[in-house]
Amino acid sequence: MILVKKIIDKLRPVVIDILSQLGLELFDITLRRERRKLVLRVVIDDPENYVSIRQCEIVSSQIGNYLDEADLIDSSYILEVSSPGLDRPLREMKDYNRFVGRLAKIWLKDGKVLVGNIKETTENTVSIELKNGEIITFSFDQIKKGKLEIDF
Numbered sequence: 001m002i003l004v005k006k007i008i009d010k011l012r013p014v015v016i017d018i019l020s021q022l023g024l025e026l027f028d029i030t031l032r033r034e035r036r037k038l039v040l041r042v043v044i045d046d047p048e049n050y051v052s053i054r055q056c057e058i059v060s061s062q063i064g065n066y067l068d069e070a071d072l073i074d075s076s077y078i079l080e081v082s083s084p085g086l087d088r089p090l091r092e093m094k095d096y097n098r099f100v101g102r103l104a105k106i107w108l109k110d111g112k113v114l115v116g117n118i119k120e121t122t123e124n125t126v127s128i129e130l131k132n133g134e135i136i137t138f139s140f141d142q143i144k145k146g147k148l149e150i151d152f
Helices: 002-021 053-070 093-098
Strands: 025-034 037-045 077-082 103-108 113-121 125-130 135-139 143-148
Touching (some): 002 037, 002 053, 037 053, 053 077, 093 113, 103 125
Parallel strands (some): 037 077
Antiparallel strands (some): 103 113, 125 135
């Protein structure tokens, strides 16, 4: 586990640099053993738009080239580059700001689960409009977790 952390700690700034040159952001990076294979999973985000397959290909190629040269991982591995997806987690206040108007599911620390459109945000509050039209406002600190819902 310590070795995995060292690899991620060395790789993270390189990945962030690659992404920033492309106008992208790092959403998550993990390295774990899955079915006897090592999987390096890099999740990227485009703060202005959705991540395209082409962007994933470019990032994968650049990270792959770096890993080949740096020889950070001494065994065979699988590199996966993807986006957070349409039902992406909402982790930070900036995520709620970005997705005002979108359908979300939010779990509050008091056990309530809310599903509705993100109506409005302030510096540290989120308002969501439920299907019945009721608007509920709560502080960001009250949120246990949240994610976008796919709205058909």
